[in-house]
Amino acid sequence: MAASNSLTIDCAGRPTRAINDEIRRAADEGVPVVELLNPQARHNLGVSVLKPIHVVYRGHVGSYAAGLCDGITAEIHGTAGWGVADNLMNGEVVVYGNAATSAAPSIRGGRVVVRGDAGPRSGMILKKGELIVGGNAGYMSGFMMQNGRMVVCGDADTGLGDSMYQGVIFLGGKARELGSGLHEVDAENGELDEVGALLDRFEIKAPKSFRKLRSDQKLWHFNKHDFAAWKDVL
């Protein structure tokens, strides 16, 4: 039996567990799109969906929307709470509003796009994949990033990219303070064009220019002569 083209779930009054079970079942059956009405800032909507499906959230969502998913695409037409797309393995999650604290924590692949502002600790311990923030990013964004790419079109608060191991941050605005071990390098040929094309795709206004930031790797191993950097991070 061919899967229907879409499924609509009205979240109002339904338990989270039942909503998520229905999304997963739809994904198992090959339904391409599921639309969630009245998410009402509920937590944990669309968690652990491991087969491809496109999830459309029609409203604000609470914590961990699309958390621990693999291979899904999602669009959130509202504001996202803490930890949106937590630990995403692969896929793409687009937040059309702002995202609260810890957007895209520890993602291991895929792409998370926040068209508005993102709160503190965005992209913390990012492992692979990409976080794009159309507006500003809060303090300690990119903290302990292990790899991947973060693009911040606006300003960043204190501690940007503090103690990063690997990966890159493209910053369009100003940083109140760069985190320990972060330094500016030249962008490689074509890199900025690629970022620009991505921003066009998500209809995010690109800043005039980007600074490319990455770890100077001085924190990879302790060296007493670099104590100025280490005193904050030991």
Place this chain on the structure above:
Amino acid sequence: MSETPDSTPPAHAGDSSVEVLDEALPAPNGAYPRPHGFSGVWPPEVIEEIQEKASLGRYQIRGQATKRAGLPSFDDLVFVPAGLSRMPLEGYREKCDTRVVIGEGNCERPLVLERPIMIAGMSFGALSVYAKRALGMAASRCGISTCTGEGGMHHEERRYSDKLVMQYLPSRYGMNPYDLKKADMIEIGCGQGAKPGTGGVLLGLKMSDEVAEMRDLPEGVDQRSPCRHPDWMGADDLYMKLEEIREVTGYQVPISIKVGAARIANDVRIAAKAGVDAIVFDGMEGGTAASPTIQLDHAGIPTIAAVAEAAESLAEMGRKDTMKIIVGGGIRNGADAAKCIALGADVVYLGTAPIIAMGCHKPIYLEDYARLGTSPYECQHCHTGLCPVGITTQLPKLMERLDVDEAADAVTNYLNALTMEIQLFARACGKNRVSDLDPNDLRALTHDVAMMTGVDMVGLGGRTPWWKKF
């Protein structure tokens, strides 16, 4: 962080043939100098510590556990077995139930432990894969669980462990929904007794290509793990995080939360309110593969104090029957374990002891201990990755020194002995279930332990002395 000082002393250091000394002091006459004794404030180990920091330019790091002596311990308690007032069970014959079930009534697949013992979280990275395999084999034979530790779930560990707990930690190394679904319990890690309030440490020599790949880190890097979760902060967030994890696991398996024993009464209250199935904590005697030495010795509270505090807190919350207490930190034998259970623990959490059972500190490969500047029984060099007996290393030549089958047998034997010892005390106290041991089965040998546990002092207990009655 290399353990090797990254500067060399000046060439004249240690040169005693300075002319001014020849003029000021009489020539040596061969007499043995009169001993002046070591300073109580500046004993040799303190001087050595200061001079090592002066060379390294950072705090010292080492493995295993605190070296502090004199902490209040389970040795300060004794059992008061049956006599005329109650009857003991036959020590070698009558059944004495050891089973513990975690998450009963709250998930589809509660964790059933055949004994009140779990193998504590020790990562692949801290331990070699062979050591992990041996632990899995032994635990499976004994009907108890092992735990992944920080580095993610290694397929060998899953293969050899019938019951495997997966840690969900601030670093999220190797974290993915597929492995969470394979676990038999999820343990949300928020701290450990050896270094409460700080994150993990894994020095570069142990960051092999396989360990690095599992953790998404550069090979050979000195890893410092984050100490708090990236996406939740307080009690209310924890409730939401628990729901997220239960969604991933399909509400199939129990969830515990682990902390280092410190502000344990409040931690238990928060965990109970959030709805976990168990709280896990280890006292300041808890083990580690690498920790700042100063943290090992000066942070957290002793296990014995933490157990009593936690048990009281859980009872106050009305969750004594629905939430288990799992306690680690310096549990060495069946007496420690049985006393811990009598004070309120449901399960004891063993890390260091099984590692010792499989050969840690064993007096073999003495030359390699010497090259590390140490010797058996005082080694504590797990952090270097150069473990002489091949347990806490990722170097293939050293790893091969551990015979997996022999190690698994040794750990099995140790766990069997420990279980028999626990049952011995339960039967002697007239209990046909280990879980029926309670504080009335104990007496304290010291005022300190009586105060911190609420257990009656030996002799007097809480009674009025007889000479005041007559």
